[in-house]
Amino acid sequence: MKNLIVRYAKREELESVNKIRKQVNEVHVKGRPDIFREDGWQFIEPFVYTRFDEENSGVIVAAIEDEIVGFAVVQYIVRPESPYNKERKFFHIEEFGVDENYRRKGIATAIIDFVKEDAKKRSFKKIELDMWEFND
Template identity: 25%
Template sequence: MLIRNAINTDIPGILNLLLQVDMVHHNGRPDLFKGPATKYNAEELLKIIEDSMTPVFVCVDKEKVLGHAFCIHKQVVGDPVLTDIKTLYIDDICVDENNRGNHIGKLLYEHVLEYAKKNSFYNITLNVWTCNPGAMKFYESLGLKPQKICMETIL
């Protein structure tokens, strides 16, 4: 297995993973997630992959995409309340459902962590849906802690 920056030939595999992510969310919150769908199409993925501010890392085995991590560089500058820290936001992380339990997610996260350290980020953040307790447990096992909590009332 190898973790590297995504390239255009990875797009079909990434789309498959995005569909898997959507279905986890759709099954957990069908009131919010349409399913089956992907949050990006192939054309959008190509632009994301080519943008240095949105690095996408993939775990591949013989060029088969087994997992991905989408990241976004974020920085608030000159805010009257918030400090000018540089954050690496994990927009999406997924391991193919047929390859879970093989530590691919941990390897991807460790790669993101090294990237963040090498590029002088202050922190790494991500969002996780409460309807995905497996993901919550996984992130906690990596040492992530809640930063803020979004709450709702359905009317």
């Protein structure tokens, strides 16, 4: 998409990210009302600020001009070896979404491409994404 830039978010852009997160939450409530609460938004809205401030996390945005049209909340996870498991190091896409007015325009692909490059730069060889079957 023309004029699309993918980069790490600025704190003042998190309100725009939350507008898209709310759209994603509504999809989850509709897709799995047995799991997701309709009133749950009030509890998860501040979460993006927490992830933004954490050293091992980040918020990535896709922007067209000054409008935020997509996002990913990511974590850089390193789990040391334990008696049960080998060491695991992976780039975790915890949340992901594109504004409903911009879907099917290549924005999600651009965000994933950015994540892949960023993971490489940070020496992560694995990327994990949590997803529900009703997401398309």
